[in-house]
Amino acid sequence: xxxxSQRIGIFxxxxxxxxxxxxxxNSNVNFAKLLKLLVDNRQLVRAxxxxxxxxxxxxxxxxxxxxxxxxxxxxxxxxxxxxxLKKGNWDVGFAIDAIRMSSKIxxxxxxxxxxxxxxxxxxxxxxxxxxxxxxxxSSTSASLKEQADNFIDLDKQPELLxxxxxxxxx
Numbered sequence: 001x002x003x004x005s006q007r008i009g010i011f012x013x014x015x016x017x018x019x020x021x022x023x024x025x026n027s028n029v030n031f032a033k034l035l036k037l038l039v040d041n042r043q044l045v046r047a048x049x050x051x052x053x054x055x056x057x058x059x060x061x062x063x064x065x066x067x068x069x070x071x072x073x074x075x076x077x078x079x080x081x082x083x084x085l086k087k088g089n090w091d092v093g094f095a096i097d098a099i100r101m102s103s104k105i106x107x108x109x110x111x112x113x114x115x116x117x118x119x120x121x122x123x124x125x126x127x128x129x130x131x132x133x134x135x136x137x138s139s140t141s142a143s144l145k146e147q148a149d150n151f152i153d154l155d156k157q158p159e160l161l162x163x164x165x166x167x168x169x170x
Contacts, residue, residue: 002040006130009105010038010047011098012071013090013112020113020136021154027161032069034160038109038134038152045105048072048097050090095120102127109134115141121148 049071113135137153
């Protein structure tokens with residue numbers, strides 16, 4: 001399915017993947033290795049990681065390392081509301097960026113297990129793109145896996161996981 005003429009765009013729902021790795025495997029994803037695996041011999045147009053910042057000082061080193069690995073970081077602050085409610089999410093921005101890039105890429109790689117992206121996958125496929133989903137099989141939405149042209153199960157890729165405490169070892 002992979003070939004050198006394919007132009008790819010990668011979109012990472014960082015919160016989804018980060019928390020899944022922590023809860024399922026007490027690990028972090030080695031994003032540098034993951035990027036290399038996904039690109040393979042294809043042409044990377046853009047790789048975007050979406051994050052909601054709860055503690056910018058604590059997250060700085062991780063986001064800097066992620067950026068140095070080839071990812072563009074899109075961040076927004078966690079919103080706090082009266083009564084203690086906190087909210088932050090990138091689903092709409094994630095989807096809009098994927099749609100905007102759809103004419104410039106052949107393959108969209110969505111790194112998330114969130115079933116809310118099924119309609120985005122359907123739209124991108126309707127536009128003629130192949131859509132690959134990368135997530136933890138044990139926590140990725142079944143409908144998202146079914147809709148994908150290809151599903152890469154991080155549960156079955158232990159070489160892409162590193163124990164908690166180190167984010168981007170090469």
